[in-house]
Amino acid sequence: MKVHFFDAINVVLPQERIYSRLGFVKGKTRVAEVQKARIEQDIIRALELINLQGAAVRCPILEKTDSLFKIPGGLKFSSKSLLQMLQGCEEVIFMAATAGKEIVNAIAAGSAAADMTGAVVFDAVASEMTDAGLEWIMEYYSYELRRENKFLTKRRFSSGYGDFSLENQKNIGDILQLEKIGVRVTPYFLLEPEKSVTAVAGITPI
């Protein structure tokens, strides 16, 4: 199980999702040109501070019940809802993406130094870019899998979601050797830098 590291993930700016995350509602929210220019400028500044990196690994599922699956090395993951997604899957992909430290520091600096507006925009950009990083990794694997006549599940599951407990973050972090992309799992199973995320998706053979 070799971890694949992605040093420079390049994604298309998820502009609509950033606006939507900030509460923008099409047809309802009105933004003056000056305000819009400022927000757009903050988005550009945020992009400059984001260093999107990722890691992913393919693992065979050795054993599976309706609430638990086991991978090589004896690691077990339990979650009924995750296992529902993994129906028919013989492999899983663990993946992680991080926006890096610089943007997180800038969010903190903005909050502390009277630029909260910039900070909330930075925060939304970093969150959406990190998610887009995971989508990029899934797309990358989709190419490989298509040629093997296999498919990646459209959905992915992150620890902390539903009954897939946050504690799984520790094992996923170890499998993905997250320290190599500058990410650590805290004793409370949070990822640092804050704008980092892990997920699991399944591989379906046909």
Next chain:
Amino acid sequence: MTDIRTLLKRRVVVLDGAMGTELQKRGMPQGICPEIWCLENPDVLKSVHADYSRAGADIVYTCTFGANRVKLAQYGKHDARKVNRQLVRLARQAAGKNTLIAGDIAPTGKFVEPFGPLGFEEAVSVYKEQVKGLLEAGVDLFVIETMMDIQEARAALIAVKELTSKFTMVSMTYEKSGMTLNGTDPLTALITLQSLGADAVGCNCSSGPEQMIRLIEAMKPYAKVPLIAKPNAGMPRLLKGKTSFSMDAKEFAAFGKRLVQSGVNFLGGCCGTTPEHIAAVKKSLTGIKPVPLRRRALSALSSARSHVILEDSRALCVAGECINPTGKKDLQEALRSGKMAIVRSLAKAQQEKGAQLLDVNAGVAGIDEKITLTELIRTLCVSTKLPLVIDSADEEAIEQALRIYPGRALINSISGEKKKIKKLLPLAAKYGAMFILLPLSDKHIPQTFEGRKKIVQQVFRKAAALGLSKSDVVVDGLVMSVSSFAQSALVTMKTIHWAARSFKVNTICGLSNISFGMPCRSLLNKTCRSLFRKQGLSMVIDNPLRKSSGYNKYAANVLLSKDKDAAEYIAYCKQLSEGKPADSRPAASADKSPQDKVFAAIVEGYRGDVKEYVLEALNRGAGALTLVNEVMIPAINRVGSLFDKKEYFLPQLIAGAETMRIAFEILAPYLKNSGDGENKKTVFIIATVEGDIHDIGKNIVALMLQNHGFSVIDLGKDVPVKKIINEIKKHERPLVGLSALMTTTMVHMREIIECAGNEGLKCGFMVGGAVVTKGYAASIGAEYARDGVEAVRVAKQLENICLNKKK
């Protein structure tokens, strides 16, 4: 067997269809190495090749998609060269004698530096090994396909071109967004690949034929080479446990005519297509002629993620000159120590100020320019989209940079010096770079237009002999300082005029040189730019970060040699330096009262203006408390109401709140003096609980509460229970706000509330955060707020309850 180029002149060339899905249909199991399985089951592979050949494919691809050593290593130890040889032989045996065999090369599965871990030279070496195997078995041509990383496509193309001159097709794979996974659009890929020597460029896989039409249409107007389309049979779907593609042969072939009309010269099929699809395509193309190539040359530059077409004479293309350590101590130090942050910020700043290209120079005493220039390019390729101008006097450094640069670069520069011509012109030809032709020779810098023209013509003749065209050349007007050579601008203007209007090439100037040793340099530079532009200047190397004024007649007179010794200009500059230009700022609407302006500034979130309006209001006699109660509070309530109705979104809410905070800061001393304010405020302690590092939501709530008159004590994030309890003890009936974003940390909320209860502390609690719900809040004895606006309402309710309890 017909030669491919002859065939292309006559008609659309038909390519084969999918290999992988066909092999699977014919029994290839999953999870194995297709190439090795084919060698173990040669008849199956041969049947696929033969079926495509019979269906009318002019070219079949060898089954060597994954036959590079990186991919093969995933399935054990294999001799890549031998595997390729054997697979080519099977293709040759199966395909008809009129069918051409294309050696198929595809991704290694790793991204290539600077975008990934695979070193560029390692990638070239991997592909060279494969190319050797394919060549040894006698392929007729090469196809590099399904590439998602332009740098990997370049590595493969360089590997082929360094070993053979055989016809080579390169095909990228594009996402729904119209870009490769690594962010390259089709026109950018075309510019890079056709200049690097690809004989045909195009797209395959990922999408069906309809989506591919727009990719072809984007490339055709700029294509010097034939275009390829090899779409999927629509997108794969799962039907009753089996993979199926959405288009049958008839439906797929119906797009043949449209694809050809959009500019396709090679048409085949990718995933999901079958010999039936190819037979149908062949039939659909009967009597349809391909659209001829529209150009033989193209002046354009590219990076991995964007391009600049240099044929639009309406706009002057600016190459930012700031990444050049000459005279810049901080940049010199950064380059010496390998700290690239300053380089990234210079690139971004220049881009923001309108640079379309970035000139990159690493000439610093005491460093290895070859290594540093390469490192600069690696850094810039990831941090900026702008194409680069590689600026060096060191030929080896230029060679190394051109090799690794994932786009089409501009070399700065090739002069008439013998050594430069001998070393750099072949490099420009090999890597497809454009170059700046500097009209100076080993002997001298000509001080006449005629002397410069002669050198340009000499160098170009040599370039043309290597296959370069006028579209690859940018003539430098060769700007010298007017302080040392008074006729400098005039000679340059003549050179530009001739090069642009008669020789018909792009022209460029390094503007800053003109003003060395002169006062008010920006005046001269900008005026010079206007004068040169009128002569046809198409590009300029300039500092986009420097503010400069427009055309100036005194400067023009110096440049046109009409002001002897620049006496009038110098006198003018002296006058200029004595007077200080007014710093104009947009006037606020004069008809509004200062109170109205304060109100508007908060509602609109104009932080920069509010201080002035508050002071104006105070100067006109407004009371601080009146201003707060009658202007600012209604203004921030208006912002909250707009946010509630979703007419405002978060950045507007926060901008309003920050504007209010600034206004408060100005009013604070006045409120204190008048005795209104501080002592009446309710204390609100706020914290993100222990173990949790998320605090932006908490910070927003703190800001909103401050604006509504609460005395907020923000304890920060990851705050231990004990610290919060100790803070509560210091105040009389404070309100406490707790934030948590994760299930593992929100348990501390209950702990804090229980602890306060056990110690008999009187306070009100409010909780919030992504995982916290109203139900959870109620279960632990707290109020809940979903956002900053609701937090204010809840805090006010809690405040009333606490006040009533006090009474």
